[in-house]
Amino acid sequence: MVGQVVISGLLAGSIYAMVALGLGLIFGVMRVLNVAHGPLLMLGAYTTFWLFQRFGLNPYLSILVSMPLLFLLGLALQRVLVRRVVDAPELSSLLLTFGVSIALVNLAQLAFTSDLRSVEYLTGSFLVGPFAISKPRLAACAFAIAITAASFVFLRSTRLGKAIRAVSQSREVAQVCGIDVQRIHLLAFGLGSALAAAGGSLVAVMVAIQPEMGQVYTFKSFLVIVLGGAGNYPGALLGGLLLGLVEQLSSLFLTAQVNEAVAYVLLVLVLLVRPTGLLKGRV
Amino acid sequence: MAPILEVDGAVKRFGGVAAVNGVSLALEPGRIYGLIGPNGSGKTTLFNCITGVDHLDEGRIRFKGVPIDRLKPHRIFHLGVGRTFQVIRVFPELTALENLLVVTTTGYAEARARARELLARVKLDRLADQFAGNLSYGQQKLVEFVRVLMTDPELILLDEPAAGVNRTLLNELLDAVRRLRDQGKTVLLVEHDMKVVMGLCETVFVLDHGEKLAEGAPGVIQADERVIEAYFGR
Amino acid sequence: MKRWVPVGLLLLAVALSLYPLEATGYGVRVMLQLFMWIALAQSWNLISGLTGYVSFGHVVFFGTGAYASSLLIVKAGLPWPLACLGGGVAGALLALVIGWPCLRLRGPYFAIAMLGLNEVMRVIVSYYEGLTGGGNGLSLPTLDASLAIYYAMGLVAAGVTAVTYAILTSRFGLRLMTIREDEVAAEAMGIDTLRYKLYALMLSAIGPGIVGGLSARDQGYIEPISVFPLIMTITMIVMALFGGKGTIWGPVLGATVLFFFQEAVWARFVYLHQLLFGAIIVAVVLLMPRGILGVLQQKYNLPRTI
Numbered sequence: 001m002v003g004q005v006v007i008s009g010l011l012a013g014s015i016y017a018m019v020a021l022g023l024g025l026i027f028g029v030m031r032v033l034n035v036a037h038g039p040l041l042m043l044g045a046y047t048t049f050w051l052f053q054r055f056g057l058n059p060y061l062s063i064l065v066s067m068p069l070l071f072l073l074g075l076a077l078q079r080v081l082v083r084r085v086v087d088a089p090e091l092s093s094l095l096l097t098f099g100v101s102i103a104l105v106n107l108a109q110l111a112f113t114s115d116l117r118s119v120e121y122l123t124g125s126f127l128v129g130p131f132a133i134s135k136p137r138l139a140a141c142a143f144a145i146a147i148t149a150a151s152f153v154f155l156r157s158t159r160l161g162k163a164i165r166a167v168s169q170s171r172e173v174a175q176v177c178g179i180d181v182q183r184i185h186l187l188a189f190g191l192g193s194a195l196a197a198a199g200g201s202l203v204a205v206m207v208a209i210q211p212e213m214g215q216v217y218t219f220k221s222f223l224v225i226v227l228g229g230a231g232n233y234p235g236a237l238l239g240g241l242l243l244g245l246v247e248q249l250s251s252l253f254l255t256a257q258v259n260e261a262v263a264y265v266l267l268v269l270v271l272l273v274r275p276t277g278l279l280k281g282r283v
Numbered sequence: 284m285a286p287i288l289e290v291d292g293a294v295k296r297f298g299g300v301a302a303v304n305g306v307s308l309a310l311e312p313g314r315i316y317g318l319i320g321p322n323g324s325g326k327t328t329l330f331n332c333i334t335g336v337d338h339l340d341e342g343r344i345r346f347k348g349v350p351i352d353r354l355k356p357h358r359i360f361h362l363g364v365g366r367t368f369q370v371i372r373v374f375p376e377l378t379a380l381e382n383l384l385v386v387t388t389t390g391y392a393e394a395r396a397r398a399r400e401l402l403a404r405v406k407l408d409r410l411a412d413q414f415a416g417n418l419s420y421g422q423q424k425l426v427e428f429v430r431v432l433m434t435d436p437e438l439i440l441l442d443e444p445a446a447g448v449n450r451t452l453l454n455e456l457l458d459a460v461r462r463l464r465d466q467g468k469t470v471l472l473v474e475h476d477m478k479v480v481m482g483l484c485e486t487v488f489v490l491d492h493g494e495k496l497a498e499g500a501p502g503v504i505q506a507d508e509r510v511i512e513a514y515f516g517r
Numbered sequence: 518m519k520r521w522v523p524v525g526l527l528l529l530a531v532a533l534s535l536y537p538l539e540a541t542g543y544g545v546r547v548m549l550q551l552f553m554w555i556a557l558a559q560s561w562n563l564i565s566g567l568t569g570y571v572s573f574g575h576v577v578f579f580g581t582g583a584y585a586s587s588l589l590i591v592k593a594g595l596p597w598p599l600a601c602l603g604g605g606v607a608g609a610l611l612a613l614v615i616g617w618p619c620l621r622l623r624g625p626y627f628a629i630a631m632l633g634l635n636e637v638m639r640v641i642v643s644y645y646e647g648l649t650g651g652g653n654g655l656s657l658p659t660l661d662a663s664l665a666i667y668y669a670m671g672l673v674a675a676g677v678t679a680v681t682y683a684i685l686t687s688r689f690g691l692r693l694m695t696i697r698e699d700e701v702a703a704e705a706m707g708i709d710t711l712r713y714k715l716y717a718l719m720l721s722a723i724g725p726g727i728v729g730g731l732s733a734r735d736q737g738y739i740e741p742i743s744v745f746p747l748i749m750t751i752t753m754i755v756m757a758l759f760g761g762k763g764t765i766w767g768p769v770l771g772a773t774v775l776f777f778f779q780e781a782v783w784a785r786f787v788y789l790h791q792l793l794f795g796a797i798i799v800a801v802v803l804l805m806p807r808g809i810l811g812v813l814q815q816k817y818n819l820p821r822t823i
Contacts, residue, residue: 033625084803090625091571091754092802098751099798106791215747219636222629230625261640264633271626272618334705360707372702374695385691386706394688434707 004131005248011137013244014144015199019217020224021151021236022195028168028231029188030086035097036077037221038214039104040193044070044200045209046112052119052204059121060143063201067194074193078186086185101218108211117209140202147198148237151191155233164188168231219260223267287312287347287438287469288333294341295328302328304493305342312437315464316471317484317501321514324490326473327369330440334366335359346438361388365436369443369473371423375416379407379426382415386433394433401429405455421452428456432463439463441472445479457483481505489513533671537664545667549735551776552670553728557749558756558768559677560724564717565754566762567690569697570620572718573628573750574635578608578725579732580744584642586730587655587739592648597662598669601730608726609719611638616718620711632747639745654740657733666735670728674769677724681765684720685822693717697763751798759801761808764823770809 019041026034047066051057057065077100085092125134155161166174167184175181199217207213224243228235243263250262286309295303303325310316318326331337333344335356344352351359374382383398384391402408405425410418415426424444431439441460445453460470460483474480480487481501489496489504491513497504504510537545561575582604589600619630643651650656684690695703696710704710733739752775760771775797783790805812810823 027625031625033628081799081803088806089569089571090628091565091758092806094571094573094628095751095754095758095798095802098747099795099802102748102791102795102798106795110792219633223633226626226629255644258640258644261637261644264637267633268618268630271622271630336701336705355709356701356704357707357709360705366705368702368705372699372705374698374702376698377691377694381691384688385695385703385708388707391688430706 001252005252006245007131007133008137009245009248010241011134011141011244012247013241014141014148015202015240016217016220016224016243017237017240018144018148018151019196019199020221020228020240021148021233022192022199023218023221024192024225024228024231024233024236025164025188025195026192027225028233029164030082030093030185031090032082032086032093032189033090033097033222034082034189034192035094035218036101036104037097037192037196038216038218039101039108039211040070040074040196040214041200041203041217042108042209042211042214043073043104044197045204045213046108046117046200047197048201048204049117049119049209052121059119059201059205060139063143063147063198066197066201070197071190071194074190075186077193078189082189083182083185105211105214112211114210114212118207119204119209121205134206136205140206143198143202147195151195152233160184160187165233216260220263223263226267227270284311285348286310288471289345290329290333290342291344292342293329293332293339293344295325295332295337296340301493303332303339306490306493306495307342308488308495308498310438310469310471312469313464313467314469314485315460315483316469317480317487318471318473318490319475319477319480319487319504320490320496323492324513325493326490327442328493329490330366330442330473333359334364334440360434360436363434363437364440365431365434365438366440367427367431367442367444369446371420371427373415373418373423373426373430375414377415378412379415379418379422380411382426383430383433386430397433401432402426405429405459421448424448425452425456428459436468438469438471441470443473443475445474445476453479477505530675534668537667542663545663546735547780549663549667549670551773552667552674553732554753554756554772554776555674555769556670556677556724556728557753558760558772559674559681560721561750561753562721562757562762562764562768563677563681563684563724564714564721566757566764566767567684567693567697568714568717570714570718571624571628572631572721573754574631574633574747575721575725575753576745576747576749577631577635577638578611578722579729579749580635580642580741581611581638582608582726582729583733583739583744584649584655584729585726587657587733588648590657590734591655597660597730597734601669601727601734604730604733605723605727608722608724608729612719612722613715616715617711620714620718635745635747635750639741642745643741650740652740654738657737659737660734662734666731669731673724673727673731678765678769680720682822685765689713689716694763752794755798755801758806758808761810761812761814761823764808764810764814764821766823767808767810 023034023037026032044066047069048059048062051062051065052059081096081100085096122136122139125132155165163179163184166179167181171181220243224236224239227242228239246263246266247259250259288310290306290308293303293306294301306329320326332339335354339352343350346362346364379402380398383401384394387394399408399411402411407422407425415423444456463470484501487501487504488498489510496513497507497510536548561572565571585607586600586604589595589603590597615634619627622630642649692708692713695708696714700710729744756771756775757768759775761767782793813819814823
């Protein structure tokens with residue numbers, strides 16, 4: 001029983017980790033709390049849906065479309081709006097991204113209606129020993145791990161990735177070192193959006209798609225960032241997996257509804273003991 | 284006489300670096316002390332630990348025999364320790380008078396009177412109702428200085444009081460510090476301006492790389508080879 | 518100049534008191550809602566405008582008040598005025614319980630914590646179906662008290678504004694502002710910032726608590742989604758910002774302008790309404806973060822009690 005829960009938790013947690021990494025990049029680099037992160041995920045999900053609906057495109061292949069597409073949207077949003085609230089008090093970035101979020105959700109409602117959609121591609125589960133592993137969840141987890149791993153390789157080994165980490169740590173020093181901080185901001189928001197889109201594409205196979213589906217992911221991504229420590233990218237990974245585990249574990253004892261409450265209590269406890277997150281974060 | 288402040292083996296680490304590494308010192312009441320050292324030697328960190336803004340990793344700090352190293356800043360303040368900051372921290376959208384008013388817990392009228400009196404002492408009474416953010420650098424420095432005096436603290440920590448201040452103002456500040464000492468207060472100041480330190484302080488502590496390098500009268504310190512080396516290298 | 522203000526206020530109060538005699542039922546309900554928004558925006562201003570701590574889930578006090586007072590009516594049979602006051606108390610208690618741990622958090626973390634609190638309360642209320650009716654909502658005994666609620670809302674709006682004035686002209690208010698200006702310095706100067714933040718949060722929760730109860734009584738029915746929506750938090754924030762946070766009349770101005778704007782737009786552009794609201798939010802944040810009164814205050818060196 002516990003083993004089953006752990007597996008389910010890790011599977012779910014890997015997606016949380018990937019999506020939260022996106023949010024973490026945006027917060028770490030720009031100190032912007034992106035309330036529109038959920039809607040970006042939603043747009044990724046819709047992209048996958050329409051590609052599947054119209055062209056029968058394999059949902060997992062559609063990631064190759066949704067990620068670049070939302071990357072570009074992210075660039076545009078940053079260029080036009082978000083860059084004006086970088087470094088502003090958190091109220092400004094919260095409100096601005098909330099405004100963007102409302103706009104995106106409403107545009108989706110106008111364009112796609114609020115009807116529930118779904119992508120019937122992979123269903124069922126297979127048994128490994130005593131454990132039942134849901135196929136779509138496993139596939140999603142595999143892709144999430146791959147994408148997250150690729151992101152970390154990018155952050156660790158490429159010049160741009162290192163530049164991103166540098167700006168996350170200290171913008172002034174990065175500038176002095178000749179890093180084009182504006183470009184890094186653009187990149188970070190684009191990447192963050194792309195990761196959200198990937199999350200949307202992956203969950204499109206598993207959940208009902210509707211314009212407001214992203215809100216819960218926004219909240220959970222915030223939780224993960226705080227758990228793992230702001231600006232701490234490996235921390236987002238840890239936080240995501242932890243959240244997935246906690247959710248599944250609590251569903252053993254409590255109903256699914258109360259999961260969010262449990263995650264929140266966990267959040268408050270962690271913040272009280274270590275105000276910068278589980279791993280060392282930067283405020 | 285019992286020391287008014289005792290720092291005992293203070294250690295404070297940030298990440299892997301020990302900003303303060305086993306510093307011990309004792310302050311006798313009614314004297315002016317100086318704390319000098321090259322940049323990064325741990326002076327402000329030590330100040331922060333004494334005033335509760337940071338907490339020690341090891342060691343103890345006692346004020347009038349009472350351990351204060353675990354207390355919150357506002358409690359330490361009310362015990363009788365006041366401080367100013369390296370970068371001026373007046374409240375910009377409060378007036379000069381209000382900056383002082385927020386500090387005391389006595390009645391409003393009493394606090395007002397005392398605030399006006401203190402401002403008058405540094406010749407800022409006509410600016411009492413100006414927003415502190417609109418005052419000049421020197422004026423803000425004075426406001427911060429008298430703000431600390433509102434509750435008549437026994438130990439006053441001044442973090443680089445001479446920084447960015449013109450000669451006249453500086454002399455006024457130094458006179459004010461001497462008057463405080465004459466009233467029986469204890470003053471500890473961090474300073475880079477050697478002339479100020481040598482002219483004002485009775486005892487000087489030298490910090491280098493988080494450790495206490497030397498301690499003594501200004502003349503002695505000035506001649507100490509280790510101190511010279513710390514500042515200028517070999 | 519100074520003498521005109523109290524006279525003007527008195528005239529306004531009289532006019533508003535007599536308004537229901539002339540107006541339709543619909544008119545009364547519109548004004549009633551305006552009072553509610555004024556109370557909400559003004560209350561948010563108390564914590565976030567004065568201390569700078571962004572309460573990004575402030576509607577949680579509204580929802581808690583709504584449920585607390587409705588339960589007091591339904592289960593304990595209390596008359597609604599008392600029950601609504603109970604809603605205010607419930608709000609303040611919640612603020613105390615959640616504020617004590619969370620107000621130690623810094624800026625963005627506190628905002629996230631408040632947002633989370635809102636979600637959690639919604640979930641908790643849905644969960645205890647036996648008590649609250651869960652997703653099916655809670656119905657109150659039928660009662661047409663629009664007129665009385667109009668006056669009650671008006672009183673709360675006026676009350677919160679008056680409290681804001683009292684705070685802004687007191688040393689307590691000055692200390693709250695030091696937290697906004699420089700919290701480290703405030704602590705160093707002997708101000709117990711946690712305690713003051715807690716007081717401010719509790720005070721800012723009473724208004725929404727009472728108003729939540731009144732609103733619930735007026736609607737006669739509440740459900741989790743309707744009383745814990747993030748959009749309400751955002752709306753009260755934008756209203757306070759638009760008028761000028763940290764001022765006394767800013768939230769009143771902002772609430773009035775935006776409320777009537779919304780009423781006008783809602784009627785005509787139902788589908789675009791939300792989109793327009795999103796655009797307004799973005800515009801306010803980018804173009805006028807200090808709000809109307811904030812800008813005027815700076816430009817004409819107006820007193821703080823504007």
